[in-house]
Amino acid sequence: MSAAFNGLPQWRQLQPVLRSAWRALRILRKWTTLLLILAIGVPLLTMTIDDLPPQRVLRVLAHLMTAVALAVALCVWTVFAFNLLRQNDARSAALVPGHVRTLRLAMVGAAFGLAIVCAALGLWPAWPFVPTLLAVMALCAATVCAMRWTWLWLAFPVAIVLALSAARAGALAPLRWVWHEMPLGLTAAVLSSAVLALRAVVFTGHAGHATSQGQLALIAASYQGRVSHARQNFFVGFDRGWASMTLRLYGAWLRRTLARPGRSVGARLALGAGPQAHWSGVLSNVTFGVALTLLLLAVCELLPEPTGFGLRSGMVATFAMVSLQASLQIPPALWGSRREQALLLLLPGAPRGAALNRWLFVRLAATQLASTLCQLIAVALVVRALDADAALVRVATISLAATSLTPLLVLWLWRDWSRAGAPSGIPFGAMFGAMLVAGGLAAAWVLWLERPWYELLALTLLVLAPLAWWRWQRLSRWPAAWPVGRLG
């Protein structure tokens, strides 16, 4: 195999490498979509409330577009890095060793390429070329390291916030001095550090990667709707807390349900589809999202204005995104537990056909509405706790209005599950797109029509009622929802 491989021209060697990257993109589709939408959506949402003078619009736009391009480049890089880590592991590798060597070289080339492209794009908003290039290189190296040591995902945002605060307070003056006095030295230091970091992850495929492979496998499994204990010991940081919180709540509810023989078959049956598809799993993840947003809000409080205000506004706007949790989490979870569903259908008392469809319809609607309600309460409490100024209250009201539209997403959950396919990135992208549209509608409702958010909620429920009736009628004609997508 290796001899045959060495005989191939260089461009032919890249073909399987690119195919493997495409496969990695398909695994990470939800994650990259999330990053992309947040990278684009949050600044846009923040901008909607920012009263920019016209002369600043072009300049801000240039910064914004370059920042978005940078975010996209980092997403692409993240996919590359994820792919390489997969290829470094014997269980998930799809490439022969010769291809992996090509992939490693392509990774290093891509890091430099991305840095140069981003630095060139940065010339439009007049960002300095070399520092931008160095910063992108450092970000690429940091991203790769964070995929290897996942606790860094938590450390980096904190470091960035601290660096921003330090910059505002003038604490970065020594760094500027070093840059002015020894630009080549600093450049060499950053580049060599980046290369060393890349070397630690990119150029080795030894057993030391086992931990990160376990973590990545678990992340991939969770995005495919499965919850596994198999490698939970590897799960560290927030991810571990998140997963164990979900399982703990689910486990407690399972014990409680089984301890009461009188509990309905439906309540017991819902537990069989797994924690990710159960309301306990959805609500614990919503709670986690709220807690994380609150934590970041608290950090933003420490920042000087106007950075602090901008980030706070962005975070409050992000609250609306958390209410997508049910719609994002349940479809892959139901797909992931379809074999379990097949067993559940054989149990005495389990509904079948239209009865099963109606039971699932009610469950999913309740979960989505409960998720929305949690969001509304959280945002209202946060605004009250922040003792916010008028501008932030306005952002929060837009967020509440956008959240008020999310019950409509239940239509996505009321579908013909028998024909559902494997989780795909397209519906998730469409959902985030719909959320951006919802943000625009919510902004128009609050800023232009100057109507309170709860009227939008009432209007949403009013629209939802006939749609729910229409779907309910169709349920009896659809095939049984379980096993989702059918066994194959």
Place this chain on the structure above:
Amino acid sequence: MNQAITAPPTVAVDHLRLAYGNKPVLDNLRWQLQPGQVVGLLGRNGAGKTSLLESLLGLRDGTTGTVRLFGQPLDRLDDATRARIGYAPQHSDLFEWMTPAQLLAYFKSFYPRWNDAKVDALLDRWAIDREMPIGKLSGGEQQRLSIIRALGHEPDLLVLDEPVASLDPAGRRDFLQELVEQVIVRGTTVIFSTHILSDLERVAFHVGFLSGGRIIVQAPLDELMEGTRSLVGPQQALQQAARTRGWQVLGESPLADGRARMLARAGSDAPPSSLAGIEVSSVTLEDLFMGLTR
């Protein structure tokens, strides 16, 4: 005994068809299992064993034909009938988020009857940690747990899809012992698919061969083995002998020089031990498998 005769077949399949795209998997399949029958289902990889077992239980869409379990149409099984069915699927890595104790308590909550003593005894005998998450159990342990779950409510129809595939020889022996001593003795109807022919010889009283989307042969194992012979000789002589004696030709493969090997099953008469110009030998289950599922 009379009750057993008058009782409807445990499984009655009529004209069952299933296709994946343009490829037929089950083709007009007819099959009946009487109460208490223990049937080993044999077939090559991709012959449709899993599809057949899942179709029997209503887990496959796109099937046509009728399936009746305990005399009831599959789509109208009442709860009492469902409680009489046990199923251990091929994939045993299910409910990974639960512990064995949780899983068994969960399934117990649905059934009107549950044999705690037997479940506990099996958990102890097969050394399954009750509190370890199922996702952390080995493949063999997961399969054992899947079998225990299927046996817990003492079903009258037990469907096992390759139940011993992940078990080591000791585990297989334990499982077969349990199957013979506890399950079959109760008069449970058992269908199990397997590729391990030696296991099947130890347990199954009947074997069914699935090939071309149909059950081409189903017969008591002893009867099939005793009544079937491998015949090697000139092709025309073999065919002539089969025609005149009324043998059922189960398979025929050409050899060199106009000779052929034939698997032939004698009717009510005892099979011949020798024939002029034809080599006659007894067959093993493996010979039957190779001949019938070609």
